[in-house]
Amino acid sequence: MIQKSVIQSCTIAAVALFILMPSAEAKKIDSPSSSSTKSNSKHAPEAPAAKDASEKRLAEGIKAEEESARQETLAAQEKARQEKEERKETARQAEEQRLKDKKDRERECVIKPVMSDAEIAKCREVWR
Numbered sequence: 001m002i003q004k005s006v007i008q009s010c011t012i013a014a015v016a017l018f019i020l021m022p023s024a025e026a027k028k029i030d031s032p033s034s035s036s037t038k039s040n041s042k043h044a045p046e047a048p049a050a051k052d053a054s055e056k057r058l059a060e061g062i063k064a065e066e067e068s069a070r071q072e073t074l075a076a077q078e079k080a081r082q083e084k085e086e087r088k089e090t091a092r093q094a095e096e097q098r099l100k101d102k103k104d105r106e107r108e109c110v111i112k113p114v115m116s117d118a119e120i121a122k123c124r125e126v127w128r
Helices: 002-030 037-043 046-108 117-126
Strands: none
Touching: 002 046, 046 117
16 A cells, blocks of 8 residues: 555656646746747746646646545455455354354254263364
8 A cells, every 4th residue: 555655646747747847847948048038928828728727737737636546545445345244144154054054963863861972072073
């Protein structure tokens, strides 16, 4: 479980870097070291729009990752619940079978006035 969260965190970080990369390039274009002021004024309105778009994509990516992680967690919880119910049902069936076998053995052991050693040994086993 810890490995999944680490992998998911790394994936989210990689997605964030990939999505934010275009806005970083836009900032380079808008930097004061550019030679033309027309290009600065021309790209300046695009930078906030690109930044907003990249932030929106980042938020959507994070939201999608969180949703998939939540669905995986719910699926794992449901699977664990089903396995627990199956184990409980198997244990209940085994207990029922054990009690049935015990009743069958008790029925076979009938106390009589005259019994062989084998019958006595069998009854001792049943009633223990």
